[in-house]
Amino acid sequence: METPSAAAAACCCPRRPLQPPSRLLLLLSLLLSALCLRPGLGLYTVNTVYGDAIILPCHLEVPNDLRFGKWKYEMANKASEFIAFRSATKKTVQYDDVLEYKDRLNLSENYTLSISNARISDEKRFVCMLVTEDNVFEQPTVVKVFKQPSQPEIISRATFLETEQLKTLGECISQDGYPKGNLTWFKNGVVLQPTEEAVINEQTKVNQTTGLYTVISSLEYKPTKDDTNAQFTCSVTYFGPTGQETIRSESVAFDIHYPTEKVKIQVLTERNTIKEGDNITLKCSGNGNPPPQEFFFYIPGEPDPIRSSSLYVLTDVRRNATGEYRCSLTDESLMDSTIITVHYLDLSLTPSGEVIKQIGEALPVSCTISSSRNATVFWMKDNTRMRASPSFSSLQYQDAGNYICETTLQEVEGLKKRQILTLIVEGKPQIKMTKRTSTDGSYKMIACHVEGFPKPAVQWTSSGGVINKTEETKYVNGKFISKIKIAPEENVTLTCIAENQLERTVTSLNVSAISIPESDEPEEKSDDNRENVNDQAKLIVGIVVGLLLAALIAGVAYWLYMKKSKDVNGESQKEAAQNIQTLPRQESYFFMSASKHVDKDLGNIEENKKLEENNHKSEA
CATH class of the missing domain: 2.60.40.10 (Immunoglobulins)
Known part of the structure; x- marks a missing residue:
């Protein structure tokens, strides 16, 4: 907002009370104020955007004896036009019949005038007038309207x-x-x-x-x-x-x-380097505009230039396509050239494909390469990268698998070769049988350890016939285990038969009957014969130590009894004697129970000795 200017301050508008008050003087004062103010002397400026509402505060202090307020506007070389009136006593609002402001005005109680939908024609000086019984107060406001133009x-x-x-x-x-x-x-x-x-x-x-x-x-x-x-x-x-x-x-x-001043030849490929089998697109261009449409291409091995558009394509190139390529305008006035190198890579794996060998045989393997640049070679077995190339002096089952020899040219993207060796190691079935007793002694687990490739089929038999309820572990590196559970009431002979396309192998094992334990307490059995013997030895040592401790406790108790017997009466002596008689009976029961365990463990030792003898016979 602008501050009052010197020109406005010097205006001839009345600013002091009229003496004496009269309606005639009031009308003269209104007329004088309308004539006094001229456009351009406004004390305040309101900037408004085209189409928005114009808000014109009165900027005058409302006197206590106010009768009414009015708004008018002034334009150069035109008479003032009143547009709005509000009575301070009757609280009524009236709007003058001015076509330009019809239905666009609103005068509030504090005499702020609002004009909706601002137009360019609203750029005028508006004057707020507050009229008392004996005076008229005026304050002009200049309205400026702005409209942003469209984007250029x-x-x-x-x-x-x-x-x-x-x-x-x-x-x-x-x-x-x-x-x-x-x-x-x-x-x-x-x-x-x-x-x-x-x-x-x-x-x-x-x-x-x-x-x-x-x-x-x-x-x-x-x-x-x-x-x-x-x-x-x-x-x-x-x-x-x-x-x-x-x-x-x-x-x-x-x-x-503009005209062409230079010709340029380019090699358009998907990669920075070219390898055998790729397609090569040659592009010849001139730096003029519009560019020339026809060129001569000079191809190695071709005696005459080839007339073509700006693009010339060579498909499925070989290593002999390496050389210098040129292009020129059809009048041969301007020319350019480039060198193209076609990279190649050859690989030879010996042996390759599917190879069948017997276990223990030797197999020499070689992988040789020929390339346009230094190549990197690496081996993979069953999708796992190997640290070194394979070498087989004595083949084992774990050597079987898919071997890949792969080579790449690091400088040439996408240029790599690979060959595969599928190695199959065959072997006749080999069998070893073992047995162990369950922890609670209720059954025996008999295992037939089988090696061979192709995977042997396993069959179990006993004196009672074929046994069908078997379990098998996973077949890994030519090995697996076939298991059965039995609880024989008497000694039996079990036979494991393993057969593949190469041979049939048979091994038998004698198994002793399950002995029913005399105690309700479960017996502890180990999974291995050697561990079973060690556990039995530990048990015997424990029993001996326990008996020694029991004897020591009995001796101490008897000594205490003899000492106290001197100070107690006859009835106490009788009760103490009964306690001492009870102690040997407890020791006797503990010794008998421990002896039973020793007998059972010694029985297991004898059974394991028989198992070892049977295995030696089977291997023989």
């Missing part, structure tokens, strides 16, 4: 521009702004000043209905070759409620025509 757009653009020729590039247009904006042309972000190579003409149009401005600027331009891909823009600079602002158009590039 380059229209009527040229299809192309030619070097050394002045031609209309296009027109920059910005519409419906207020006040009038200014247009500026830019090339690559730099302002274009009017010169012989850049001629600028501007025109302005006013909408008679809205009062808004449309600005148009045309540019004639003489380009150079350096203007290829140059970005042309234009901007409009205008004043808004907060000051000067700028809007820039979208950038536009123009096709610049």
Whole structure:
């Protein structure tokens, strides 16, 4: 808002009480104030955006004896026009019949005037008048309306521009702004000043209905070759409620025509290097615009140049395609060349494919390469990378698998070769039988350890016939275990039969009957014969130590008894004697129980000795 100016302060409007008060003097005062104030002397300024509401505060202190308030507007060379009235006593509001402001006004209780839908024609000086019985107070406010113009757009653009020729590039247009904006042309972000190579003409149009401005600027331009891909823009600079602002158009590039001065040959491939089997696309281009459409291509091994468009394709190239390639304009005035290298890689694996060998045999393996660059070789077995190349002096089942020899040229993307060796190691079935008793002694687990490839089929038999209820572990590296559970009531002989395409192997094992334990307490059995013997030895040592401790406790108790017997009566002596008689009976029961365990464990030792003898017989 503006502060009161000296000119406004010096205005002839009455600012002091009228003497004496009268209606005639009041009317004269209103008339005098209407004539006194002129546009341009407003004390306050309200900036409004086109189409928004105009808010005009009264900026006067409301006197206590106020009768009414009024608003009017003033324009140069025209009489003042009253537009709104509010009575302070009757609390009523009236709006004058002014066509321009019909249904657009609202006067609040604090005498703030609102005008909806601001227009360019609202740029006037509005005056707030507060009238008392003997005085009139006025305060003018100047309204400024602003309208942001549309974003500039380059229209009527040229299809192309030619070097050394002045031609209309296009027109920059910005519409419906207020006040009038200014247009500026830019090339690559730099302002274009009017010169012989850049001629600028501007025109302005006013909408008679809205009062808004449309600005148009045309540019004639003489380009150079350096203007290829140059970005042309234009901007409009205008004043808004907060000051000067700028809007820039979208950038536009123009096709610049100029003659060819140089020819270039390029190799278009998906990768930076070329390998055998690739397709090669040669591109020949001239730096003129529009570019030349036909060229001569010179291919190694071809006696004459080949006339073609800008692209020439060679398919499925071989290593002999390495050499110098050239292209030129059809008049051979300009020419360019390039060197192409076709990379190759050969690999030979011996032996390869499927190879069947017997266990224990030797197998030499070699992998040789030939390439255009140094190659890297590595081996994989069953999708796992190996640290070194395979070497087989004595084949084992775990040596079987898929071996891959792979080589790559690190400098050439996608150039790699591989060959596969599928090694099969065969062997006749080998059998070893073992047995163990369960922890609770209720059954025996008999295991038949089988080796061989192809995987042998296993069958169990006994004196009672074929046994079908078996369990098998996973077949890994030519080995697996077939198991059965039995609880024989008497000694039996079990036979394990393993057979594959190479041979049939049979082994038998004698198994003793399950002995029913005399105690309800479970006996502990180990999973291995050697561990079983060790556990039995530990048990015997424990029993002996326990008996010694029991004897020591009995001796101490008897000594204490003899000492106390001297100080107690006959009845106490009898009771003590009964306690001592009870102690040997407990010791006797503990010794008998421990003896039973020893007998059972010694029985297991004898059974394991028989198992070892049977295994020796089977192997023999």
